[in-house]
Amino acid sequence: MFTINARGVYYKELNQMVRQALSDGAGEILIKNVNGQCYIADALRGSVRFTLEGTPGNNLAAYMDGPEVIIRGNAQDAVANTMNSGTIVIHGDAGDTLGYAMRGGEIFVRGNAGYRAGIHLKEYGSKIPLIVVGGKTGDFLGEYMAGGIIAVLGEPDGLNSVGRWCGTGMHGGVMYIRGEVPDYHLGNEVRICKPDAGDEAILSGILSRFRRHFKLSVATYDLQSFIKLVPKSNRPYGNVYVDF
């Protein structure tokens, strides 16, 4: 394992060190004392595995395509911005716009996520992105969501798992949310339905991976306590405009 001490290192220099380590053939990189450095693992490819100790700055793993990033701490805003593939495991909380326009790959957050998690989440061909939030999320979860899967487990109590305006502008994909979401917290473009057997299979797969990533032995859920959110249409604004 290749180790980098990030204490007092400016982000530009740190990311240069990471690129150097990769070109030297590092397959596993431990970055210690991360303290707000932005753009770590941006636009990186391959099967490298990063472990970050501390709190990385914004735009962690933006445009990333393949690597695995484990954050032993909290993450800030715009984690996995436009990510194409790869895995991100956050042992603490995530900030706003988690997984903005992410097209593939997976994010597991042990704690909470901020506003606009999963905004513009996409999918294409075999790529179906997944975001799992162990705790609760802020407002505008899954805004403009065009594909992919979001699961919110609502720890610790499964109450009020998501904020307001949930699924506003959603036109693709699916969300699984533990607990009830009152109608007045939903965007106009989504509807609630009950998970069927297929959904439950997907959910139990997601939950077992969540437990594995965070080495949780308990935390089993009654799958009946989840609701499923789907878009009413894949053309939500198709009838707004008229010819002139």
Place this chain on the structure above:
Amino acid sequence: MGFGKRALYAIERDSESCTHCRICVRQCANGVYRLNPNTAKVTSDEAACVNCRRCVEFCPAGALAIRPALAETISNSFWTRQDLRAIQSQADSGGILLVGMGGGSSIPSYFDRMLLNASQVTNPSIDPLREPMELRTFLGRKPVRLELDEKGRPLGLPPQLELELPVLFSAMSFGSVSLNTVKALAAAAQSEQTCYNTGEGGLHRDLYPFGKNTICQVASGRFGVDIDYLNAGAAIEIKIGQGAKPGIGGHLPGEKVGDDVSETRMIPLGSDAISPAPHHDIYSIEDLRQLVFSLKEATVYAKPIIVKIAAVHNVAAIASGIARAGADIIAIDGCRGGTGAAPLRTREHVGIPIELALAAVDSRLRAEGIRGEVSLVAGGGIRHSADVVKAIALGADAVYIATSALIALGCRLCQKCYTGRCGWGIATQVPELVQRLDAEEGARRAANLLRAWKHEIKEMLGGMGINALESLRGNRLMLRGVGMSDNELRVLGIRAAGE
């Protein structure tokens, strides 16, 4: 009781010369013509006509003419026909009125109220046919001071776009326009050594070879943005706004998202491609800086980053912020800019003319001492080479053109791009319409336009006694205004003609 669909155009068919050959039936993309099987004669549904002129130009007998329909509605100088039509259409539908291309509103054109200088006696003019004339343009952040290595080579120069003329094709996405349109522009940009811009449509696999002449756009929907895309082009443009619809996002309707568009944008077939006005990770100049630098990090600081905004009231302060956010190039799009689709009221009433915006931004950046840190690209209503020269004298480093480029490719400005049934194969994804535009012929025509403008720009420069475009940049002494108020002259930073 609806008003029904009213014909805007009257189709006149000369019964003597028409042979009812049905070419008009085949050429019309809007289903205006039909052969009546009983009479074997062609009939017309005038209400469906958009005046794209395809039938007129393809009629072998010259039998067709399209004229404005007379007395469609009663109107007066205040309540225009357009106003009445709009109300009737909205009373029928309850919808937002949609339009295509740039606006024809009656706000003044400041380009038309500015005149260029020429040398007489004292500073002799230059003949560009016989003397060298420099139009080469470098776009990007210019260093405050130059550091040289031991061999005298400059160190750490910021990345630059190098163009052979100060004109680039502005953003038009594959999806809003056809692949042949993009191929034509890409090939013309390559042959004339300038750039075209992908818009937010991603980069089709056939266009990767044109990378050195490509500006890859990143907009709020991030369509088609991945590592290959970011590295494919010569520069990356963050789209914040567009002159035709400031404050409004893009929205490609699902029916235009066929196989190729779906693959290029990396979204499911037939799904709407929604790209809202805000980037939800940008709420401040500091946030913009993060997107700029995430892209610089992603491309290892090898490409200039452009930030494109619409010209709005506080454009000078916003541009100053963008320069400080680390952008290398600022593109400003005036309110006459074109579009595939925009809400009518936004296009006609939001934003300001590029002439005023450009002058205000250039003055502000100079006053703050940061003009050299960014290049300025002006767009939105550049119709000909004199507009280019005036824009450069006002402070632009280069201009963006789109409407003029499409007209070169065959657009007749019917302004119905948003219907997806462009009769000339430009703003459409319908295979039989797309093939009407030959990409090679289109490339030749677009390249001709650029070459023609290049000659004209040199003529005008020479007339002013200037032999390098660099000497014209921000040289407002070369401009004089006519028919303008003191305030307008002050904002433009020019004197009145005769002064």
